Amino acid sequence: MPAVRVEKILEEPELYIIRVDDDRIKYFEATWDIPEGITYNAYLMKLKDAVVLFDATKAEYADLFLEKLKELVNPGEITHIIVHHTEPDHTGALPKVLEANGYKAQIIGTAFARNLLEGFYGEEVVKNFKIVKDGEELQIGGRTFRFITVPWLHWPDTMITYVVEDKLIFSCDAGGGYGIPETIDDSDEEVVQKYLPYVTKYIVTVIGHYHKYIVQNIKKLKGLGIIDDARMILPGHGLIWRKNPARVFEYYEAVGAGKVTKGKVLVLYDSMYGFVERRMEIVIDELRKNGLNPVVYRFTDKEAPAVSDILGEVPDSEALIIGASTYEAEIHPRIRYALYEIVDKANYEKPVLIVGAFGWGGVAGRKIETLITRSKFDHVDTVESKGAPGPEDEEKLREAVRKLVAWLS
Ligand SMILES: Cc1cc2nc3c(=O)[nH]c(=O)nc-3n(C[C@H](O)[C@H](O)[C@H](O)COP(=O)(O)O)c2cc1C
Ligand SMILES: [Fe+2]
Ligand SMILES: [Fe+2]
Numbered sequence: 001m002p003a004v005r006v007e008k009i010l011e012e013p014e015l016y017i018i019r020v021d022d023d024r025i026k027y028f029e030a031t032w033d034i035p036e037g038i039t040y041n042a043y044l045m046k047l048k049d050a051v052v053l054f055d056a057t058k059a060e061y062a063d064l065f066l067e068k069l070k071e072l073v074n075p076g077e078i079t080h081i082i083v084h085h086t087e088p089d090h091t092g093a094l095p096k097v098l099e100a101n102g103y104k105a106q107i108i109g110t111a112f113a114r115n116l117l118e119g120f121y122g123e124e125v126v127k128n129f130k131i132v133k134d135g136e137e138l139q140i141g142g143r144t145f146r147f148i149t150v151p152w153l154h155w156p157d158t159m160i161t162y163v164v165e166d167k168l169i170f171s172c173d174a175g176g177g178y179g180i181p182e183t184i185d186d187s188d189e190e191v192v193q194k195y196l197p198y199v200t201k202y203i204v205t206v207i208g209h210y211h212k213y214i215v216q217n218i219k220k221l222k223g224l225g226i227i228d229d230a231r232m233i234l235p236g237h238g239l240i241w242r243k244n245p246a247r248v249f250e251y252y253e254a255v256g257a258g259k260v261t262k263g264k265v266l267v268l269y270d271s272m273y274g275f276v277e278r279r280m281e282i283v284i285d286e287l288r289k290n291g292l293n294p295v296v297y298r299f300t301d302k303e304a305p306a307v308s309d310i311l312g313e314v315p316d317s318e319a320l321i322i323g324a325s326t327y328e329a330e331i332h333p334r335i336r337y338a339l340y341e342i343v344d345k346a347n348y349e350k351p352v353l354i355v356g357a358f359g360w361g362g363v364a365g366r367k368i369e370t371l372i373t374r375s376k377f378d379h380v381d382t383v384e385s386k387g388a389p390g391p392e393d394e395e396k397l398r399e400a401v402r403k404l405v406a407w408l409s
Contacts (some may be wrong), residue, residue, distance in 0.1 A: 003023075009043075019040070019184065028308075045141075055084055062156065084170065086157050173235070173237065177202040199255075199347065203315075214253065282397045328358070343374075381403055
């Protein structure tokens with residue numbers, strides 16, 4: 001069973017985190033390789049006349065969660081359960097929590113959330129459901145709870161809670177990341193530095209399809225003046241942000257907008273027998289000659305990087321270079337899959353250069369070109385040829401890289 005960390009975060013109001021450190025998961029959403037694991041964070045606030053639970057955990061850890069919850073409170077005393085987002089990584093344990101609670105707690109969420117919860121867990125779970133609208137406030141235990149919808153972060157049901165008097169933002173998926181950080185919060189910069197790449201990976205793989213909404217929603221929260229003012233941001237995954245709460249949303253905004261790291265070029269290719277690779281070596285050499293920094297991921301008979309990791313490299317790259325072989329009149333399967341995910345989850349306005357190799361009839365280059373021209377990416381050039389690259393191919397490849405470099409400057 002995974003470890004569960006229960007820690008007191010604040011004295012006033014009395015606030016705890018119940019963090020399930022899932023080191024057993026291999027593929028988040030049955031897709032994304034996360035050897036780094038993930039945490040599901042729930043929070044419990046004990047007020048004068050109310051006990052509020054913010055989100056829960058995955059179904060498979062419901063018993064474990066209840067066991068830890070019972071160390072903090074008799075579940076029957078929970079008066080309110082706030083459901084920010086109904087994805088079962090936060091709600092799977094809800095039916096068991098409610099059962100232990102005797103169905104006394106009022107569940108608070110959006111109308112969308114009510115509908116989804118009923119679909120997932122049946123009528124019983126939404127019997128005592130309070131639908132809240134964007135900006136609505138409820139007085140609970142002497143505090144003002146303001147609910148702000150942040151649609152598509154990560155589902156249409158999603159909202160955050162702002163506890164007005166204490167300036168606390170409970171943000172669920174928004175502000176979250178993969179990984180199981182050694183600390184609960186951002187107090188240790190070393191932990192933060194190790195964690196931030198997992199935040200990017202989480203953003204792209206989980207919320208990337210809706211990345212324009214990241215920028216929109218953060219603009220909305222900034223407009224409400226609650227980010228700069230926040231005392232703490234408490235997400236549903238990963239670190240709590242209390243040393244510098246605004247930092248995580250600034251980071252989210254940068255990833256959502258595809259803010260670049262100067263000189264970084266993502267080079268991605270497959271090579272079964274080395275012909276694509278020989279082309280990519282020329283490309284990489286020309287990139288370096290032009291002062292750029294290629295970050296290389298390749299699929300060969302010895303290595304197969306995780307697409308989730310590749311996706312995490314896209315937002316801050318200045319450009320992409322995709323190398324592919326033609327495979328049964330198609331794009332090589334590994335690149336095909338990676339590309340489909342890139343144009344879906346990390347669809348940014350960035351230049352792309354395509355390199356292809358084939359045996360008897362090139363198809364990969366044209367098919368990649370079609371995918372790229374239909375996306376937000378800009379197509380710079382396609383250099384595709386047969387077999388081993390000759391001197392003429394080499395010149396074309398170098399020229400194409402120089403064209404890409406000119407595009408960037
Ligand atoms: C399983 C397989 C399927 C292939 N299918 C095609 C094809 O449909 N059309 C083609 O022109 N070449 C095809 N080829 C040839 C490769 O595209 C060509 O050898 C290319 O140079 C491979 O580059 P690599 O050595 O970097 O993998 C195929 C090769 C393999 C091994
Ligand atoms: Fe989610
Ligand atoms: Fe989540």
